[in-house]
């Protein structure tokens with residue numbers, strides 16, 4: 441199967457499995473796991489922060505960050521399509537008791553002016569605004585890159601108004617590789633950053649939250665409270681560490697494969713794709729109004745090509761570690777054949793059972 445549904449579908453490579461098998465481990469709740477400690481130190485240094493803490497998922501690193509930055513009744517500001525707001529099961533309300541104020545961005549990106557307009561003056565009637573969250577690259581924004589200059593302008597507004605700034609960096613590595621901006625430089629304006637090892641980097645499990653020593657100490661208590669304290673976690677941290685060391689640079693291949701895919705899709709009759717919007721490894725494309733995205737997805741699944749319907753006439757394809765340039769060409773051939781078949785006059789439009797919709 442050429443699986444383009446997500447960059448989370450990757451399998452550990454043989455070399456990664458070997459590293460995992462040999463990893464020294466200990467009880468991480470007691471601070472004894474050398475592999476977890478090495479991963480946390482490595483990621484903190486890479487992002488230019490004092491400390492890091494390893495957790496099972498990016499949802500947990502984001503939600504622990506929210507909890508550690510706020511108190512119940514506070515308000516956080518984030519973009520209306522943000523993963524934290526859209527795909528984390530109501531976590532901000534359930535786990536931190538915070539209110540979300542939303543800014544409508546352009547494909548997930550908003551400006552310092554937008555933020556300024558969303559701020560409230562002090563008044564005892566109002567909730568206290570505490571935190572601003574950005575997402576880079578932006579998932580529902582189509583893998584869009586948050587410009588560093590705008591992040592600096594937003595960070596200045598935060599500083600002027602005593603607000604903390606958190607980054608949901610599940611695909612932070614893609615932003616760094618695509619722009620050539622170093623991890624430390626891109627992380628510098630943020631108080632805290634969440635990064636995932638299990639997306640494009642291809643590790644089986646885990647994310648890290650990075651920030652100041654005092655903040656990470658506080659976050660460790662909430663990780664424990666949320667059930668994220670793990671014992672011999674070096675077994676999974678070894679995969680994350682391997683991915684961090686060996687799979688960051690190769691994200692450039694995913695990006696060039698995404699360009700190749702997008703250009704190929706644009707040439708297929710009936711498919712619309714905006715090439716300007718393809719900035720990293722995510723490719724969103726549209727079918728004609730008369731052809732449900734689920735129909736195309738299920739026809740392609742039968743031919744061994746996985747794509748994800750995300751709206752009635754929109755599909756998502758994500759290039760990843762398991763997909764070569766030759767696979768992209770094979771997938772394009774199958775998409776072209778299927779589109780021709782579905783659009784031929786003898787082919788009545790039919791409804792098909794959709795593959796499960798997941799948007800990670």
Ligand SMILES: *Cc1c(COP(=O)(O)O)cnc(C)c1O
Nearest residue numbers: 497498499500523579608610800
């Ligand atoms: C996948 C993702 C997460 C959450 O990661 P999980 O490990 O699946 O919980 C957070 N933010 C963004 C933008 C993501 O794409």
